[in-house]
Amino acid sequence: MPQWDLARSDVVLVMGSNMAENHPIAFRFAMQAKLRGATLIHVDPRFTRTSAMCDIYAPIRAGTDIAFLGGIIHYLLENDLWFREWAIPYTNIATIIEDGFAGPEGDGTFSGWNKEETRYSTETWQYKGLTVPSPLAEAWMETGGDFAERVSHMRDGPPPRDETLQHPNCVYQIMRRHFARYTPEMVERITGCPRDLFIKVCEAMARNSGRERTGAICYAVGWNHHTVGAQIIRAGAILMGLLGNVGRPGAGMLALRGHTSIQGSTDIATLYDMLPGYLPQPHALRPHGTLEEYLKVETAPTGWWAEFPKYAVSLLRAYYGGEASEANGWGYDWLARIVGDHSMLPISLAMDNGVIRGLFVMGQNPAVGGSNSKLVQRGLAKLDWLVVRDIAETDTATFWRDGHLIRDGEMRPEEIGTEVFLMPGALSGEKAGSFTNTHRLVQWHDKVVDAPGDSTSELWFVDELGRRIRKLYAGSTRPEDKAILNLRWNYPRDEEDEPDAEAVLCEINGYRCADGKLLSDFKDLKEDGSTACGTWIYLGVFPEPGKNLARSRKADGPEGPGTHLGWGFAWPANRRTLNNRASADPDGRPWSERKKLITWDEEKSEWSGPDVPDFPKDKRPDFEPDWSKKPKGMEAHSGSDPFIMIADGRAALFSPSGMKDGPLPEHYESVETPATNPLHPGMSSSPAAKRWDQHDNRLAPPADPRYPHMLTTFRLTEHHSGGTPTRIVTTTAELQPEMFCEIPVELAGRIGIRMGDWVVLSTERGEIETRAMVTSRLRPFRLPDGRECHQLALPWHFGWSGFATGDVANVLTAVVGDANTGMHENKSLACALRPGRLSRVQRPRREAT
Amino acid sequence: MNAMAPVPLPEPWQGETYHGRPTLKPAEFDWKVATYIAVQGVAGAAQLLAGISRTEDPEDRDGLASRARALAFAGSIIAPAILIGHLKTPKRWYNMLRIVRPQSPMSWGSWVLTAFGAASFAAWGAERMGWRRAADLAQIPASLAGAGAASYTATLLSTTSNPLWAAARAPLAAQFAASSMAGGAAAMALLQRSAGKVESARRLERLSAAALGAETAASMMLSDAQRRAGVSAPLKKGPPALLHKAGAQALGIAAPLVLRALGRPALASAAILIGSALLRQAVLRAGDESAKRPLDSLGFAREVRR
Amino acid sequence: MDGGLINRGAQEAERTAGARIEPGRSYGFFTDTTLCIGCKACEVACKEWNGLPADGDMRLSGHSYDNTGALGAETWRHVGFVERLDDRPGEMKPFQSNWIMFSDVCKHCDPAPCLEACPTGALFRTEFDTVVVQQDICNGCAYCVPACPFGVVEVSKADGKAHKCTLCHDRMKGGMEPACAKACPTDSIQFGALEDLIPRAHQRVEHLHEMGQDRAYLYGAPGTPGATHGIKKLNAFFLLTERPEVHGLPSEPVRPAPRAQPSLLAGLGTLAGLAAAALVFGLGSRR
Numbered sequence A: 001m002p003q004w005d006l007a008r009s010d011v012v013l014v015m016g017s018n019m020a021e022n023h024p025i026a027f028r029f030a031m032q033a034k035l036r037g038a039t040l041i042h043v044d045p046r047f048t049r050t051s052a053m054c055d056i057y058a059p060i061r062a063g064t065d066i067a068f069l070g071g072i073i074h075y076l077l078e079n080d081l082w083f084r085e086w087a088i089p090y091t092n093i094a095t096i097i098e099d100g101f102a103g104p105e106g107d108g109t110f111s112g113w114n115k116e117e118t119r120y121s122t123e124t125w126q127y128k129g130l131t132v133p134s135p136l137a138e139a140w141m142e143t144g145g146d147f148a149e150r151v152s153h154m155r156d157g158p159p160p161r162d163e164t165l166q167h168p169n170c171v172y173q174i175m176r177r178h179f180a181r182y183t184p185e186m187v188e189r190i191t192g193c194p195r196d197l198f199i200k201v202c203e204a205m206a207r208n209s210g211r212e213r214t215g216a217i218c219y220a221v222g223w224n225h226h227t228v229g230a231q232i233i234r235a236g237a238i239l240m241g242l243l244g245n246v247g248r249p250g251a252g253m254l255a256l257r258g259h260t261s262i263q264g265s266t267d268i269a270t271l272y273d274m275l276p277g278y279l280p281q282p283h284a285l286r287p288h289g290t291l292e293e294y295l296k297v298e299t300a301p302t303g304w305w306a307e308f309p310k311y312a313v314s315l316l317r318a319y320y321g322g323e324a325s326e327a328n329g330w331g332y333d334w335l336a337r338i339v340g341d342h343s344m345l346p347i348s349l350a351m352d353n354g355v356i357r358g359l360f361v362m363g364q365n366p367a368v369g370g371s372n373s374k375l376v377q378r379g380l381a382k383l384d385w386l387v388v389r390d391i392a393e394t395d396t397a398t399f400w401r402d403g404h405l406i407r408d409g410e411m412r413p414e415e416i417g418t419e420v421f422l423m424p425g426a427l428s429g430e431k432a433g434s435f436t437n438t439h440r441l442v443q444w445h446d447k448v449v450d451a452p453g454d455s456t457s458e459l460w461f462v463d464e465l466g467r468r469i470r471k472l473y474a475g476s477t478r479p480e481d482k483a484i485l486n487l488r489w490n491y492p493r494d495e496e497d498e499p500d501a502e503a504v505l506c507e508i509n510g511y512r513c514a515d516g517k518l519l520s521d522f523k524d525l526k527e528d529g530s531t532a533c534g535t536w537i538y539l540g541v542f543p544e545p546g547k548n549l550a551r552s553r554k555a556d557g558p559e560g561p562g563t564h565l566g567w568g569f570a571w572p573a574n575r576r577t578l579n580n581r582a583s584a585d586p587d588g589r590p591w592s593e594r595k596k597l598i599t600w601d602e603e604k605s606e607w608s609g610p611d612v613p614d615f616p617k618d619k620r621p622d623f624e625p626d627w628s629k630k631p632k633g634m635e636a637h638s639g640s641d642p643f644i645m646i647a648d649g650r651a652a653l654f655s656p657s658g659m660k661d662g663p664l665p666e667h668y669e670s671v672e673t674p675a676t677n678p679l680h681p682g683m684s685s686s687p688a689a690k691r692w693d694q695h696d697n698r699l700a701p702p703a704d705p706r707y708p709h710m711l712t713t714f715r716l717t718e719h720h721s722g723g724t725p726t727r728i729v730t731t732t733a734e735l736q737p738e739m740f741c742e743i744p745v746e747l748a749g750r751i752g753i754r755m756g757d758w759v760v761l762s763t764e765r766g767e768i769e770t771r772a773m774v775t776s777r778l779r780p781f782r783l784p785d786g787r788e789c790h791q792l793a794l795p796w797h798f799g800w801s802g803f804a805t806g807d808v809a810n811v812l813t814a815v816v817g818d819a820n821t822g823m824h825e826n827k828s829l830a831c832a833l834r835p836g837r838l839s840r841v842q843r844p845r846r847e848a849t
Numbered sequence B: 001m002n003a004m005a006p007v008p009l010p011e012p013w014q015g016e017t018y019h020g021r022p023t024l025k026p027a028e029f030d031w032k033v034a035t036y037i038a039v040q041g042v043a044g045a046a047q048l049l050a051g052i053s054r055t056e057d058p059e060d061r062d063g064l065a066s067r068a069r070a071l072a073f074a075g076s077i078i079a080p081a082i083l084i085g086h087l088k089t090p091k092r093w094y095n096m097l098r099i100v101r102p103q104s105p106m107s108w109g110s111w112v113l114t115a116f117g118a119a120s121f122a123a124w125g126a127e128r129m130g131w132r133r134a135a136d137l138a139q140i141p142a143s144l145a146g147a148g149a150a151s152y153t154a155t156l157l158s159t160t161s162n163p164l165w166a167a168a169r170a171p172l173a174a175q176f177a178a179s180s181m182a183g184g185a186a187a188m189a190l191l192q193r194s195a196g197k198v199e200s201a202r203r204l205e206r207l208s209a210a211a212l213g214a215e216t217a218a219s220m221m222l223s224d225a226q227r228r229a230g231v232s233a234p235l236k237k238g239p240p241a242l243l244h245k246a247g248a249q250a251l252g253i254a255a256p257l258v259l260r261a262l263g264r265p266a267l268a269s270a271a272i273l274i275g276s277a278l279l280r281q282a283v284l285r286a287g288d289e290s291a292k293r294p295l296d297s298l299g300f301a302r303e304v305r306r
Numbered sequence C: 001m002d003g004g005l006i007n008r009g010a011q012e013a014e015r016t017a018g019a020r021i022e023p024g025r026s027y028g029f030f031t032d033t034t035l036c037i038g039c040k041a042c043e044v045a046c047k048e049w050n051g052l053p054a055d056g057d058m059r060l061s062g063h064s065y066d067n068t069g070a071l072g073a074e075t076w077r078h079v080g081f082v083e084r085l086d087d088r089p090g091e092m093k094p095f096q097s098n099w100i101m102f103s104d105v106c107k108h109c110d111p112a113p114c115l116e117a118c119p120t121g122a123l124f125r126t127e128f129d130t131v132v133v134q135q136d137i138c139n140g141c142a143y144c145v146p147a148c149p150f151g152v153v154e155v156s157k158a159d160g161k162a163h164k165c166t167l168c169h170d171r172m173k174g175g176m177e178p179a180c181a182k183a184c185p186t187d188s189i190q191f192g193a194l195e196d197l198i199p200r201a202h203q204r205v206e207h208l209h210e211m212g213q214d215r216a217y218l219y220g221a222p223g224t225p226g227a228t229h230g231i232k233k234l235n236a237f238f239l240l241t242e243r244p245e246v247h248g249l250p251s252e253p254v255r256p257a258p259r260a261q262p263s264l265l266a267g268l269g270t271l272a273g274l275a276a277a278a279l280v281f282g283l284g285s286r287r
């Protein structure tokens, strides 16, 4: 949903984000909703600047969101407060699941748990009699037998359903059984949130949903940064699915994304396992040997992802231009294969273990932002070379001189052999390009000033690096070097020797290979190699020469309609609200006048409204697939299946595929926790979470008395992430000049800590010292077993560079990851706290020579 | 809604302040300003004495008027120089003479100073030239300006938001005026004594004693008013209070009386002069303390007094 | 005046603040604390636009999230934080509550005590009814400093001149909304002509009362606390829910100028009395 659409919400639940502080511009729209009478709710371990603006602030212990959300789901189901008319046709709530499915009520694992391999087999999670491909392009999963053949049965007929919801293995009944344990009492025991307050949140959510009203959830990394992060988000999505808060005005899950264009960087595609446009990266250990095999197992038989081959081939054409041909599989062989998890966390370990010899760090500050910072710094110290491209000398660039290894006396600078190259980067105003924001809105920015000195743009640097590397490989006949030599690498440069960023956007947009004509609709992409497209979802952003829609800046006036189609370009197809077919009832009529968006226009026989319909424009609401013809792709979806990217067209309350740690969210404690898990004490944390056990990444067992406090980390509005941009500038540095730890008054009183005192925090990975910020904004909790527990919180922006300094919070965190995403768990862990300072090894002063 | 109807405040003030931080800025008028005020007081009072002496004794047989004019003139040169020295951008001192702002004691004060300087120069210069009539003519504005110069400095302080200074505008002015007169008379007594005019010196010493009496009375009214306004703490405890007690009161008032009783009138006069300078310094420093005390300033602003 | 240099036709301020800037009218801020999220964007925008240096000691103050402390020569917008969480609330009053954030600024008083005190005319009232220090006139006498009842203006140690918010006089001349108001993401700072802002503010108070925030009131609008004892209005006025003192504001600021006359009379009277005594008893030797 667009951020501005929040202004039309009747309830906004901010959970897992400190929205006012970290997304102040988006929060503007939450405030507008408030001015129109909406209820604002903040669920967070800390009372923050967001909480101060809310009608309800519900405190929870870090890492217990699933219990809280599961409790709301339980409340809605048991009190029958969900939006039946919406959820029954639009979600899989009526779908029947395999008989063998069993929930985690017993030992804490779902059916299919393989203890030896510590992973799930998902066979028993499937729709009865079917194998369901995942709703991402990464459809393939390990199943017995021929995957493509098995999923092809999706074309035989609709998944089995019982719309009376009586079948014991229909999703509704499974959910009732699953969430039966999430009673208000249990929610209070696990989360520490007072029961009455929790009920108030349930009531506000239920009251503000339905035909006439809609609600939104805004979340960010307070949800992501957990080993169960993806499941927390699933829990939120289930809640919104039950309440009909998807695809409708003022409704949705707003994933507040981080860095200015972090959405853009996931789209085009910094994730190791994705090609641009969410196409799967070929995997050496999967049936991805040839293009044919790759397309066969990754193409979903039903739903929009059936179009996948067009996007994959067009991408290869964009990569390899004329060198790609049908004969060489459009250059598929030249694509790099992955062999496992190559995300940030394993990379840190690989450096630490001496596997990686060189590292480019471009616009990142891993010495501060990376989990288990000392492990990261040890890794940096083992590299042969390190290139840091940034706007200033970051902590990462000076780890060898001022880092924690040096300060703690673990190493001396002269012992570190890493050759560090610091290269100046240009800031956004010093170069042209685009940002893609949280709302998938692509917005262009021009260069306004020259970058100082030798600073250059990333575009120039990468283009130049590519050119020079290609020059070094020129003439090589080795087959593996073709991957470099055959790249289409011909970006024009302007008078200032700067590559033309719009030319890159044109390539992303896509063109006809024969004559280079720009394409304007992704339906025009072909599987036959006649089209090239860098990122299919961006197609339409540059429909004709000179028409860069990312530059368009026409906002709707006060009279509406408020979709602002003339402002920037929202992928795909300039659509503002995804799944907006769901804003109409199954017959295509609006659920209510107040919440009208896209409706079926019988006269024109098309979907119409102020937004671009996220549905085949002329597909009638009463369309039914002709199953006798084994329909394919969109033909297999009825006219009332709004979720076109999902194989069966319906939102997955129960996730048969795509999740590696369970089809329904279950409360697991974080990997390190002072608590025991009352749901299954023997299975405290997620069994599927990624753990890397090694000497400098040790984990404390659950409820370890040495680490009695819950610790979380957070951002301050005054600083940005690793802190370089804000700590080197006095105007922001002075606003939060020093690292601190937020400590509840009760705990501080008990162990004799006053405001501003030095304290030491420690975990299995290390110790840091910082100042105490004693505050009532944090409050004590009771653990499930009744013991009192305190929540501590650290802003993690600080390091040794710049004006505002402090110890690196990530010295305390561990390299552990979410089973699905590999995301670290820096938002919930256990720690110890004591008053005082660390004794530091003083480096002997070097004699002047 | 009637925009002019005062809206009641939500609830009575519990004495909470913003993290105990000052709500006002201290003026940070330094020792130069204190010295300036003292010198200005002595000079202004001297000019008044010159005038009185002229009416009383047209022949100026004791040389009192002449010496007073010289002292006043010297003061009228030194004092502004010290004042300019305190400016943070002294080379722009003349901007004071750009405008006349009747609401600003600093503004009309500088005009008074200018007039005082000019008239003092005229009176002194004319007498030097032997133009007695002209000197006497100049004496009238010089005395009037002298009176203004000797007393406006208290007004300067009171016409601010500083609680300590503003709380008792009249007693403070009386205190400063009396202290000026005490200082002026003491200075003239010293001069007369060193010129061998003992009789005149005695009379001046008596005048300064009377002025000290007036100052004491004013001081009592002042501390009473400050106490009632709840702003007197800076003069009770801390370095300014010590300065006030030891410098202004003990050295400036008590010591002269004792010294005189002990037959050391010259020392007594000197003590008066030093005491009157320390009084100003104490009041300035205490004012800065007062500005830093949020409870004083906020409390004072509730108990409105003007 | 038309749009200024940057904008032909519509002024930028019309688009960003819905306010047209014309000399001769009164402008100011309506700062609504109930909308403030304490993001300090106003504070940073002011420093950036005006090229102001840091003035803190780069130490944690311990005063909640306020580390810049107060308005001063180098801080012309300042965001204060007061935590009110001892009762650990869950359900709260609508709009900002329990962590009170308040963006303070020079009040551009009418009449302005600082201006009335200034002996050089460096402080003057502009064509927009705002109060500005002319840097090329100020001689650093510092008399405006104790004059201000709000502790706003200060003489800089760096350049020896008085500094404070100019209400972005330079921007206003160019038809632009002041930097702090433009940066404010929640419209807690609203810039405009007072004739528009004052009724809007009264409406906002009523709205808040209706919603149950019964403690909301205006501070500094004509006839409200803050505009008292000779101060007719604060061109930068506020909507508060706490006592003014909680934010370090006097509940009834007083215009100092009227104190001058009685003070002067008392001083002159004392001198006159002593002079009379001197006349009566004589100063010279008796012959």
Ligand SMILES: Nc1nc2c(c(=O)[nH]1)N[C@H]1C(S)=C(S)[C@@H](COP(=O)(O)OP(=O)(O)OC[C@H]3O[C@@H](n4cnc5c(=O)[nH]c(N)nc54)[C@H](O)[C@@H]3O)O[C@H]1N2
Binding pocket: A015, A016, A017, A018, A019, A021, A022, A023, A043, A044, A045, A046, A048, A061, A062, A063, A064, A065, A219, A220, A221, A222, A223, A256, A257, A258, A259, A712, A713, A714, A715, A716, A717, A718, A719, A720, A721, A722, A793, A827, A828
């Ligand atoms: N000013 C500013 N803005 C930023 C950034 C910045 O550094 N500074 N960074 C940008 C980036 S990269 C990102 S990713 C986003 C992140 O935006 P946010 O997610 O809003 O950022 P955080 O402050 O890291 O975490 C949000 C909140 O999660 C809470 N929290 C911690 N653990 C839990 C939990 O278990 N459950 C719940 N419900 N809440 C929890 C914390 O107390 C904190 O208030 O912000 C972006 N915007």
Ligand SMILES: Nc1nc2c(c(=O)[nH]1)N[C@H]1C(S)=C(S)[C@@H](COP(=O)(O)OP(=O)(O)OC[C@H]3O[C@@H](n4cnc5c(=O)[nH]c(N)nc54)[C@H](O)[C@@H]3O)O[C@H]1N2
Binding pocket: A221, A225, A258, A259, A362, A363, A364, A365, A366, A368, A369, A370, A371, A389, A390, A391, A392, A394, A425, A426, A427, A428, A458, A713, A714, A715, A720, A721, A722, A723, A724, A725, A796, A809, A810, A813, A826, A827
């Ligand atoms: N404990 C804990 N750890 C965390 C988090 C947490 O919440 N808690 N949050 C995590 C999250 S969500 C994130 S996103 C990461 C962020 O961690 P990082 O990405 O490591 O940190 P940043 O400081 O955002 O790094 C961005 C760098 O880019 C530079 N830069 C800015 N613009 C440009 C440019 O145009 N060109 C170049 N070359 N450089 C530029 C900046 O100066 C800065 O140094 O940290 C993660 N780490």
Ligand code: SF4
Binding pocket: A022, A023, A024, A025, A026, A260
């Ligand atoms: S810092 Fe930039 S990206 Fe973040 S809210 Fe402000 S304007 Fe938006």
Ligand code: SF4
Binding pocket: C106, C107, C108, C109, C112, C113, C114, C115, C131, C147, C148, C149, C150, C151, C152, C153, C164
């Ligand atoms: S607040 Fe102070 S500095 Fe600002 S106009 Fe009023 S008196 Fe002058």
Ligand code: SF4
Binding pocket: C117, C118, C119, C120, C121, C122, C123, C133, C137, C138, C139, C140, C141, C142, C143, C144, C145, C155, C161, C162
């Ligand atoms: S310091 Fe400058 S602005 Fe202030 S009163 Fe003196 S001359 Fe005027």
Ligand code: SF4
Binding pocket: C045, C046, C047, C049, C050, C076, C077, C105, C164, C165, C166, C167, C168, C169, C178, C179, C180, C181
């Ligand atoms: S109006 Fe301008 S000078 Fe005044 S606080 Fe705002 S940004 Fe700063």
Ligand code: SF4
Binding pocket: C035, C036, C037, C038, C039, C040, C041, C042, C043, C079, C101, C103, C183, C184, C185, C186, C187, C188, C189
């Ligand atoms: S910019 Fe607005 S919301 Fe942010 S601190 Fe300033 S007044 Fe408050």
Ligand SMILES: [Mo]
Binding pocket: A221, A257, A258, A259, A262
């Ligand atoms: Mo992020």
